[in-house]
Amino acid sequence: MIFWCGIFVRMIYSTLLLLEKTPDMNLTQLKPFKIFVGALILVLVFFAGANFGESKNPSVESDGNIKNKEFTKPESVDFSDFWKIWNLINEKHVPPATSTDAVSDQEKVWGAITGLVASLNDPHTVFLPPAETKIFEADVRGNFEGVGMEIGIRDSVLTVIAPLKSTPAQRAGIQAGDKIIKIGEKTTLNMTAEEAVSLIRGERGTEVVFTIVREGEEEPLEIRVVRDVIDIPTINSYSVGSGNEKVFVIELYNFSSVAPDQFRNTLRDFIDARTDKLLLDLRGNPGGYLEASIDMASWFLPPGEVVVREDFGNNQKEVVYRSKGYDIFTNELKMVVLVDVGSASASEILAGALKEHGRAKIVGQETFGKGSVQELIKITPETSLKITIARWLTPEGVSISEHGITPDFLVEIMREDVEKEIDLVKEKGLDVLRTWSQ
Secondary structure, eight states, rough: OHHHHHHHHHHHHHHHHHHHHHHHHHHHHHHHHHHHHHHHHHHHHHHHHHHHHHHTTTTTTTTSSOOOOOGGGTTOOOOOOHEEEEHHHHOOOOOOOOOOOOOHHHHHHHHHHHHHTTTTTOOOEEEEOOOHHHHHHHHTTTEEEEEEEEEEEEEEEEEEEETTTHHHHHHHOTTOOEEEETTTTTETTTHHHOOOOOOOOTTTTTTEEEEEEEOOOOOOOEEEOOOOOOOOOOEEEEESSSGGGOOOEEEEEBBTTTTHHHHHHHHHHHTTOOEEEEEEETTTTOBOOHHHHHHHHHTTSSSHHHHHHEEETSSSSOEEEEOOOOOOOOOOOOEEEEEOOOOOOOOHHHHHHHHHTTSEEEEEEEOOOEEEEEEESSSSOEEEEEEEEEEEOOOOOOHHHHHOOOOOEOOOHHHHHTTTTTOOHHHHHHHHHTTTOO
């Protein structure tokens, strides 16, 4: 607007100069016209200035940063109730105890965001304030002190997905599927997994007490665990039996960034063992990187075969992840995969792909059902949003979150068998392999 007003004014001014320089022009006749033009210029300048004042949003700093993003709110949403409550809290609220620290405005904002995210009823979508963000980043780096177990929300209850191999949690007797109802003196009702992790983590040598409910136990159990530095192993392998009954066993504990290379090296050991029977144990494996599960599946599937589908709902087109086609084994391979309630995420992707393509028999219990995809988005330098952006589907389109992976051979675990250290699932897997051709 300012630009065009300037152009127009300049055109009028140039015209006057031209008329004044015309030899036969009576300058006295131009005087009323010049007065009119002067008034017109004043009016145009006024409106241009008014328009400039309206276009410069007071919510925007001179450097382009937004001071108050309220103007970006959805037009269909009425925020007046929120601000009314905000003001009432500031005016009237008295803490229930004199020792209670005042809650800052920033903490109120974080609380409001946490409530907004909780309204989605998705335990995997979580707002991470500064303390929780630091814990999550420590998990990614893999260096932390704690008890060594994967936890998640299942049926609205804080649940142990799996105690990790050779960690304090496993040594103390915590099992996959245990429901944690208290951490220390704090109840876990309505507690997020991230909040629970912040309570569980702590300095090496200190103790944390869990009150858990376990299937088959009439009363809650109290388990004390001493924290330690967690060093998570990736893979272990060995052979059992001999001759035609020789079975090569691979125990895979997670799908970390180094897991694909270690898995490849272990497959070389399997080939050197000169047997066609492979037992892949994914029990207690809470998952990890998607790419690791695709890479491992590629050793057993032809190129182009679907490993997993990524369903974004109505947001965008489905993404299909396919085998890279290493496929070095013939149809003579006899393969069994062991799973339990502690098998989650990438474990379920691998087991589901091998099952549906007919490359392996699945033995054990139904898996955890962690079939959603999260993205971590930085909100501020100190806070993050972990948000579900998609769902994992098996090659045949079965939702892993809704159904988990159902074994071909279900094995019921009795408490007395666990106490006697009898591994019925492994025994069943070995039996399936040894009777494969019958």
